[in-house]
Amino acid sequence: MKKNIAVIKGDGIGPEIVNEALKVLHVIEKKYNHTFQLTEVLAGGAAIDATGNCLPQESIDQLLASDSVLLGAVGGPKYDSQPPENRPEKALLRIRSTLGLFANMRPAKLYPQLREASPLKDELVDEGIDFVVVRELTGGIYFGKHETWTENGQETAQDIMKYSTAEIRRIAKVAFDTAMVRRKHVTCVDKANVLDTSKLWRRTVREMAKDYPEVTLDFMYVDNAAMQICRKPSQFDVILTENMFGDILSDEASMITGTIGTIPSSSLGETSRGMYEPIHGSAPDIAGQDIADPLGTILSVGMMLKYSFGLEQEAEDIDRAVNAVLNAGYRTPDMMSEGMKKVSCHQMGDLVATEIENNCKEM
Ligand code: NAD
Ligand code: IPM
Ligand code: MN
Numbered sequence: 001m002k003k004n005i006a007v008i009k010g011d012g013i014g015p016e017i018v019n020e021a022l023k024v025l026h027v028i029e030k031k032y033n034h035t036f037q038l039t040e041v042l043a044g045g046a047a048i049d050a051t052g053n054c055l056p057q058e059s060i061d062q063l064l065a066s067d068s069v070l071l072g073a074v075g076g077p078k079y080d081s082q083p084p085e086n087r088p089e090k091a092l093l094r095i096r097s098t099l100g101l102f103a104n105m106r107p108a109k110l111y112p113q114l115r116e117a118s119p120l121k122d123e124l125v126d127e128g129i130d131f132v133v134v135r136e137l138t139g140g141i142y143f144g145k146h147e148t149w150t151e152n153g154q155e156t157a158q159d160i161m162k163y164s165t166a167e168i169r170r171i172a173k174v175a176f177d178t179a180m181v182r183r184k185h186v187t188c189v190d191k192a193n194v195l196d197t198s199k200l201w202r203r204t205v206r207e208m209a210k211d212y213p214e215v216t217l218d219f220m221y222v223d224n225a226a227m228q229i230c231r232k233p234s235q236f237d238v239i240l241t242e243n244m245f246g247d248i249l250s251d252e253a254s255m256i257t258g259t260i261g262t263i264p265s266s267s268l269g270e271t272s273r274g275m276y277e278p279i280h281g282s283a284p285d286i287a288g289q290d291i292a293d294p295l296g297t298i299l300s301v302g303m304m305l306k307y308s309f310g311l312e313q314e315a316e317d318i319d320r321a322v323n324a325v326l327n328a329g330y331r332t333p334d335m336m337s338e339g340m341k342k343v344s345c346h347q348m349g350d351l352v353a354t355e356i357e358n359n360c361k362e363m
Contacts, residue, residue, distance in 0.1 A: 135246025
């Protein structure tokens with residue numbers, strides 16, 4: 001198989017973790033005789049440094065010409081003084097919107113090997129943590145009108161949260177379809193006791209549920225959901241929610257599985273071209289130290305192989321290799337617990353890549 005992959009290394013730990021993910025991608029490429037043509041694309045802080053623009057037209061053209069996109073993370077304190085329209089984060093939002101990537105899947109699954117890294121009590125961990133946050137990614141308050149003005153001598157600002165039925169329907173369909181191949185349970189998370197957008201979500205999702213009689217649908221307010229994720233995570237299968245709630249809840253969900261560093265994500269739209277990225281950010285506090293956890297990015301490559309290219313076996317290899325490395329007790333500092341073997345970012349990448357190569361020899 002021949003594919004063009006656009007690679008945005010990004011800022012902070014971005015280049016470190018993406019290099020490890022590419023190491024793994026190269027091993028898969030060799031093992032299965034694929035050709036992955038990589039194009040390094042500038043976006044975010046790195047693009048500002050090089051061109052002054054957080055997302056130059058050339059980058060957009062390169063992304064549109066690709067079969068899929070791998071991203072590390074963008075942003076950092078260096079860019080805090082940029083005008084809102086030129087912040088690195090804006091580049092990310094523009095990419096999601098331009099590529100039509102409205103469906104963001106963020107799994108929260110506990111690797112049994114990482115139970116010691118989870119802050120939850122053993123009893124809760126034993127009940128199982130295996131759910132997915134289906135986050136709407138191209139609408140809501142992120143994409144509504146943002147404005148700041150002066151009113152009665154006071155600086156005043158507002159951000160508009162807006163959703164249409166069509167936007168809700170297409171993401172709800174993804175959630176229901178996902179539930180059908182899981183445990184057939186959708187929890188729609190909203191703030192319908194306050195927000196009109198949430199009331200529209202409820203009406204629309206309830207209507208759509210008629211097409212999925214096997215799926216159990218319930219609704220939960222977002223404040224309660226934030227609490228329930230810690231109180232009893234085993235109650236969740238598919239969490240369906242709007243853009244900002246999904247951003248917040250997925251960071252919380254990641255932590256109960258041990259660390260945000262290992263959680264991958266896929267963002268897809270109507271075509272097979274997706275963007276794949278870990279859910280964490282550029283972690284400026286640990287950038288340049290070779291201690292970041294690259295597993296979220298490595299597992300994002302697995303998601304790309306599976307969901308954009310249909311390469312199930314290859315994706316399984318990555319999962320198996322990550323499991324084997326965790327079984328052997330190797331941990332980056334973020335997931336370290338007593339008795340485990342601490343490794344650096346690049347050592348973790350080497351371990352996963354070597355594990356895949358070794359499997360290869362056995363075949
Ligand atoms: P962050 O996710 O970058 O970091 C939060 C904490 O988690 C930090 O202590 C960090 O060291 C730790 N962490 C994150 N990823 C890790 C990894 N792989 N291994 C080990 N530890 C890890 O969130 P933040 O500090 O709020 O944001 C930093 C910058 O990243 C901001 O500019 C923000 O806008 C941006 N950001 C970008 C993305 C993205 O590109 N998709 C996502 C989130 C935040
Ligand atoms: C994420 C990030 C982004 C978001 C930021 C950087 C715009 O937090 O991918 O989770 O809020 O979507
Ligand atoms: Mn986030």
